[in-house]
Amino acid sequence: MMAIRIVQYLCPDRHCILAAAYDDRLNNGDEVQKQMQEFMNQNVFNKLCAICASDKLRFEDAPTKFATMDEAKPVLDELERLNMKTRVQLSILRSAASLN
Numbered sequence: 001m002m003a004i005r006i007v008q009y010l011c012p013d014r015h016c017i018l019a020a021a022y023d024d025r026l027n028n029g030d031e032v033q034k035q036m037q038e039f040m041n042q043n044v045f046n047k048l049c050a051i052c053a054s055d056k057l058r059f060e061d062a063p064t065k066f067a068t069m070d071e072a073k074p075v076l077d078e079l080e081r082l083n084m085k086t087r088v089q090l091s092i093l094r095s096a097a098s099l100n
């Protein structure tokens with residue numbers, strides 16, 4: 001039984017701008033997307049993919065293999081860690097490029 005779903009805000013190459021996992025027994029996917037959109041409206045967020053610069057961004061709501069948030073948490077934490085690492089590397093590359 002899979003109850004944990006993930007909503008990702010993606011470019012066509014599937015680079016993820018923002019993601020949120022939710023339990024579909026407790027939350028509604030449309031509501032999660034609405035909250036993510038509000039979060040992006042209230043914060044400074046790229047209107048373009050930071051990796052490929054596409055502006056064709058869209059939400060995707062997909063199941064995960066997890067039945068509970070406790071099961072999903074270690075995997076989600078690891079993905080978040082890797083995403084943070086990529087973000088830092090990108091900003092270092094940008095800074096280096098702007099120095100030239």
Ligand SMILES: [Zn+2]
Pocket residue numbers: 011012013014015049050051052053054
């Ligand atoms: Zn992209």
